[in-house]
Amino acid sequence: MFIIKNANILTMTGKNREGEDILVKDGKIAEIGPNLTTPQGTKEIDASGKTVMPGMIDPHTHLGVFEEGNAFEGDDVNELTGPITPELRALDAINPFDVGLRDARTKGITSVITGPGSGNVIGGQSYAIKTKGEIADEMLMKEEPVGLKAAFGENPKRIYSSQKKSPSTRMATASLMRKAFFEAKEYQRKLEEADDDKSVDLDFKKEVLRKALNNELTVRAHAHRADDIMTAIRISKEFGFTLSIEHCTEGHKVAKQLKEHDIPAVVGPSMTARSKVELQERSFETPKALYDEGVKFAITTDHPVIPIYTLPICAALAVKEGLPKEEALKAITINAAEIAGIDDKVGTLEEGKDADILVFDGDPLSVESNLDYIFISGEEVTS
Template sequence: MKLLIKGGTVVPIVGEPFVGDILVEDGKIAKLGKNLRVKADQTVDATGKYVLPGFIDAHSHIGLYEEAVGFMQDGNEMTDPITPDVRAIDAFNPYDVAIKRALLGGFTTVMIVPGSANVIGGQGAILKFKSNIVDKCIVRAPAGLKMATGENPKRVYGEMKKMPSTRLGIAALMRNYFMKVQDYMEKKRRAIEKDGVFLDRDPKLEVGELVLRGEIPARVHAHRAQDIVTAIRIAKEFNFRLVIEHGTEAYKVVDYLVENKVPVVVGPFGFRTKIETKDLTYENVRILNEKGVLCAIMVDHPVTHLEFANIHAALAMKYGAKKEDLLKMLTINAAKILEIDDRVGSLEVGKDADIVIWDNDPFLPQARVEKVFIEGEEVRWWGE
């Protein structure tokens, strides 16, 4: 199957925009250039349009906190502060109408994660919006272990009069968990060495083993600078890879983030409703980017709906961020943080043909998505 997208303003992300064509073969980008002369099974006229890679959300609760379900959410297992064995894919609902609107916002790939009520919240997954069957959407699962610092675990479990009710308790529970994982790994090693088999599996600790072996990163919710530093401290103690989620005060410790090569998924923007977000500023992404922190932008759907992420990103230009850098934060930077940049995040030969055609510059409020292709197939939401 060959698809030819002709005459659009192609924004490849990793190179300069140009007016030209994209050839797609068997779900991959085969050629980019001006006036490509090839025979195709389908030709799309993109004259006067903008052609970009699908946006990537590196932190989302879409399909877990569904629209219109109120308190009947499936994103937080608020019965135990340590729930590494729960999996976001087991709650993801492809019929959440927000997915339709996310596609119309230019998004093709998301990292879904449990909420931040628990210190160890569960396993996230990277999905593409290409099917009503979640298993056919999975790019990688598990793709990270969600963890949380700060006010959310304090509030949830403090109200229950149980640990953690303080930042002291949160850090202690993290350490306790990973110490148990270390002991579990040693117990497994000895059993296999002695008997050739290990028959005492613990699903809570198996996930932690993936983190300590470096197979998946910890994705740690941390707004305040002190919580970011605590997350880095614990990651260094146990030698695991770390991504900071939210990073509202990341600009306050930007040099420390650079020193420790820790990426940040920044957002959401626009609300200062609790103590953790009182120092929120749109300048955060500019400062982090200028200092060399690998950062992506999120809106923490459904805190702000994913369909409006392009507009929230564009607002950062008012505070000095550059348009080309912000586009990277919605595409290739997010792909790098998710470790899938060999497949998505830019328009390059050999990458998945996840392509979105806009009727205007996507950072303009009036811009609308006209067509979405995932791996070369045009996608329309299946829920109607």
């Protein structure tokens, strides 16, 4: 148990609090308010003149799955033996001792979504984890996966054309995805019409796709270019699954369509070189364009594409291009939590939520500010 006193609190609920206190008990925020009584024996942290905010969240990473500095031995991000692999689970590849996870927690990124890469048309299942822990199962924020990775554009067709396999075009990528969901839909129909469970052979892959069709899993679609974004939207409407657009590099071109279809976006990595055609229009102006259109969005580093600790810098650069600061902070806290489906636990400072709390000595988006305290589930982070 501990209490943070006299803090300027960025709650990320739309109502900030000046000079108030936060009481933490059993890893949760127990109370927020002015002049709280410090329970006997409770550690007291004086946060006078300091800024307190929720732990930051990156909703699209490969932390623990694509380890830093371990080359082939630590690269478990893409199973490039077939383009449709929904059955794969990132949980089975997470190494809690990846140095990227240490970088995340010591720089205030307290929770992330980590998952497969974009080599396959359907790549597998992503998980929400805290960045502190030594056993992957104990780092999970939800036992079940929070997303199904799909990919459009350059990556799948480049990889499989080099193997002389399909897809080698965007048409084939879309076709393979449609075929997978069509077969899963037919499989579901047979299960629903079956007299008993034994009259239809269970299918491991189709069981995962069924969850997406039933909106138990969000399809998180890698799509940079505007036309690929629209293809993802088109297929999601055909099959009725919940969609988020990941990367959304040319989202500024189709912001109206994203708003019309109520599809959120995870933008980034924007602080990277234009290493392929899809990235030619990458810009920190995209978040502002999405905000202006009313699209819910978050910001990502896509770690290890760019280091996880640059997440607040990416938010700050979006502010420099016209995004309001409050919206930039939302993009790495509550918006990220809502898009990831973990906003019941994190993303804001509210009573009953996990005590993922950061104490800054200045502006959280300034590179000159220091983190005086980091707490994950009420435990102080030192390394």
